Amino acid sequence: MNVDAQKNIHGNVQRVSYPRNRKDHRLILRSILFLFPACSLLLVFFVGPILLTFYFAFTNMSLTGTAAQAIEFVGFKNFMYMFSDPNFRVSIVKTIVFLVFSAVIGQQVLGFILALLMKERNRTFRRIIGTTVLAGWVTPEIVVAFAFFAFLNEQGTLNTILQSIGIKPIAWLFTFPMVSVIIANIWHGTAFSMLVFQSALDNVPKSLEEAAIIDGATRWQRLWRITIPVIKGQIVTNMVLVTLQTLGVFTLIYALTGGGPGMSTQTLPIYMYNQAFVNYQLGYGTAISLAMLIIGIIASLLYIRLLKVKV
């Protein structure tokens, strides 16, 4: 597909029937016209808010009181406050725990195991398991929250099962809130990693595996010495992508635990929301969102670096 595209582009450029300058001129004009709707939307609603983040983060903007009328530039005050704010530090830790256990470890490892085990299995069986995992992915976040609210409830499904093997009911959402949101997010997101790894595994050259079998390598050795090194690139790319997706998770946590009890599941998006819309500190809320944005920007740059796309 890629090769064809290159040919197309070159093909078009070679077939110049107008005098060269005039053609170029028209071509550029036409390109601008075609790009205009998309670019204007992106400028106003995408680039605009990002630039505003950088501006508002240095103001004392507020939803109520005097600061609501007149926005004042306060320099690094929000950031000084942020670094001395123990709640911010708690949120950073909560975010890292959530990211590491639900995205980097949970979704990636589970997705990989699923993809690996599903390879070379019966087709119908593959399809049934694949569909169940995908069901979690297709389900909207807010419904995922309800499903897990019931699943992890004191009288919920999980406790019913555990009781049958003699374990006393646990109020999961109150006793282990972080574990609860992590499990819910793994359930929701694993299908993505599974799909990525399925296509990655399909592209591992058969000859490599066969050569290893002839050389007497065990299953385990083949996995660590061949499969994983070959798909290393996809693993890293997927890791960055899943981390970025998980960094933005708001709805699931908000609807399931509301960030609580206390601050136990208050990740950065929840803390940002609370500061901006519950405490009406828009300026400070924006400073938190800038922190999140910078993490996002670094990870995104890493992501396009890793992709090494030809454009």
Place this chain on the structure above:
Amino acid sequence: MTRRTLEKVIPYIVLSFLGVVFLLPLLWILFSSFDPHATVSLKVPKTISMENFASVLADKTNQRSLLIGVFLSLGQAMITVVAATLAAYPLSRYQLKYKKPFLLTILFMTSLPITAVMVPVYQLFMFLNLQDSLLGTMLFLASSSLPYAIWMTKNFMDAVPLELEESAWIDGASVLKGLQKVVAPLMIPGMFTVAIFTFTLSWGNFFVPYILIQSPEKLPASVTIYQFFGQYGMVEYGKLAAFSLIYTIPPIILYMISQRFMSEGFSFGGATKG
């Protein structure tokens, strides 16, 4: 059992176990939605009753919110597809000076978490006097899915052979006509895939309308369902489950349709030969 058969059986056991684990959280929603006396516990309903669905769908607020959800997501998908197709054309067909950095910026935008900019977006909406506007929300949703849509559409367009378009030009068609009459029809599977993808994202999005829309009568299903949970959910579990299921059906159907499109693939090969 020999080692051989054991090696064959274990993956099936592990996979079946994982499959059941993934199914379990959904069972409650399925069972409870058909049970008017559902509680938070998992219980197979004695009789299958449509009572919950009927009462959720009869409610005026729920009807309106589902319609608003469709309006927002469909409008957003249409804006996105048109803007992305137009933008993809020069990006796919011409060699432009700043094409490479432009495409890299688009790719960079696809992975930025939208959650991070919602506070400034709210401020922007206040400034533009767009707060509480469905149209504004629709435009924002369209912009947030545009980077991915442009990227996907460009790749689909790269696969459409230039020869077809050229023969249309020879017959006297303009570039826009060629795009409209030759390229777009061939890209219908691709455009549908993009539309379905962005529709699903907007339909499931709770945070954006929750922040940008205040009037209760303008809220889409994603927010109403959350409020329903807060107001009645703790009491009327059956209705909450039924509402959740109704709300989840469009993404499921659309996902299945998009799989169809994807598996059919793009067979342009034959078109140039004849």
